[in-house]
Amino acid sequence: MFCGDYVQGTIFPAPNFNPVMDAQMLAGALQGFDCDKDMLIDILTQRSNAQRMMIAEAYQSMYGRDLIGDLKEKLSSHFKEVMVGLMYPPPSYDAHELWHAMKGAAIDENCLIDILASRTNAEIFQMREAYCLQYSTNLQEDIYSDTSGHFRDTLMNLVQGSRQEGYSDPAMAAQDAMVLWEACQQKSGEHKAMLQMILCNKSYQQLWLVFQQFQNISGQDLVDAINDCYDGYFQQLLVAIVLCVQDKPAYFAYRLYSAIHDFGFHNKTVIRILIARSEIDLRTIRKRYKERYGKSLFHDIKNFASGHYKKALLAICAGDMEDC
Template sequence: MYSMNYIQGTIFPAPSFDPVMDAQMLGGALQGTDCDKDVLIDVLTQRCNAQRLMIAEAYRNIYGRDLITDLKETLSHHFKEVMVSLMYPPASFDAHELWHAMKGAGTEENCLIDILASRSNEEIFQMKEAYLMQYDSDLLQDIYSETSGHFRDTLMNLAQGTRQEGYMDPAMAAQDAMVLWEACQQKTGEHKNMLQMILCNKSYQQLWMVFQEFQNISGQDIVDAITECYDGYFQELLVAIVLCMRDKASYFAYRLYNAIHELGFHNKTVIRILISRSERDLMNIRQRYKERYGKSLLHDIKHFASGHYESALLAITAGDAEDY
């Protein structure tokens, strides 16, 4: 339930698109003794994901090699991460990010929160299928083994992808609000379970009413109540669900600001959000970022990144409307 008139990304299908010509340009850029990174940026950041997949197919037909493999072998550091990440279909990219968040040294909980709190039922279904195909592993089983407690229960509930869609019941909203209010007072295991069940399974339209009722009952915003009553990743996940329901663009603007300023430019988070939102709502995220923090997202990327890595991030974020 966005509060914006329309949702807009920064990357669109390129007009007069020729995958064979693009594949040959990439081949020339990658085969030379000195890789022409500017060509890679010009081609891969100015084509939509579906077009990039067609380029990869043409590349395989021409050179008999896999484009992702060649990018990995030729490039390095964060620039490599950006270029390779652009080549995954959205569901495969989500699966890739979740796998690495859980299988690295220590679990990267904020990656799990960002993805699972913000995706639709359909996106979650496709992500689970991609996860199984890519890693021959079950996403729910991996979440179960890599996380714990009520944080784990909530993630697993979200990963079921069974949120109601479009359903509204005003009488039930008042009851749910009372349950949430009690859960913030009592904080028992059972109350935590009821809290996450409501947040994970009710439709966004229903939750909109529930949170209004909650405000009426408690005199408090639901986010403030959750923040006061709970802590740790369980609290962060619950807050993320509420914020994504209210306005995903604002949530991701906040996450980008945090990754850039609080965490000293946390590259994995910045790359993941920019690429995964580039065809969804990255232009809206930019607007929210500027409204909320006074500086443009492009300005902050320029300030903290450098070289071809900076150029690639700026190309993804700028779209056709630069705003430094």
């Protein structure tokens, strides 16, 4: 993270919040054949996640129905994915995305990478708990059965949520950097295991020092070295971990840019990142996007999405609109 940065999301708690009134307005918006999509956007994208949970509780109490169930029934396509996604608590949303990434027609390895390479120990613990509650199965076991090789080993390490926190040792950093350098030279199974153990278990503070030492030893950035030495999803996962240590909002800006421009607008990736980061660092992600790609994220979404789906994404992305 760049010095002086203040990481900030785009969605904040609404002032003068009244969950009963919001629940009533949502019930009205969902009535009839053609529901009031503008009303759904105006309410659900302008409330914090905690406030949305209170709205859902009021809705259930007043109408005896599940708000997520009604949204699923009344809406369709990507707009439904956005509105329903907003109604999950963050750990449940991560669990939902991971489940669908592994249980769909094909495994979405990039979803596994985005989530597990970027979450804190606490977020991973809560995600595992939510996964077990929602799907009556174990996240670790599903990852083990649905992935393979060193990619699986690294995911399994990350999902333990056992990264050191707040600890750094400059002397050890030089040793770790040498291990990483050797791993990029030798590429044996043992060296790959050492590489992922360091990247998955050392604290962010320690890894900052390790990356500096690696540059000193090799004359090369670690991301470039990994890209030169490895390939496939194992390589992508290692790079994601390094980028998240260096600057997490920049990593997500890169992922959004790729999803918008490289894949003909990869809707699932765009939706997942915007919702998951909306109260954490989406405003900072927006800033990185503009710095690195010369166009605003708001502009690119506007050009590639359409209809109420576009309006919903823009409402999440916009925040105070200061640097859109």
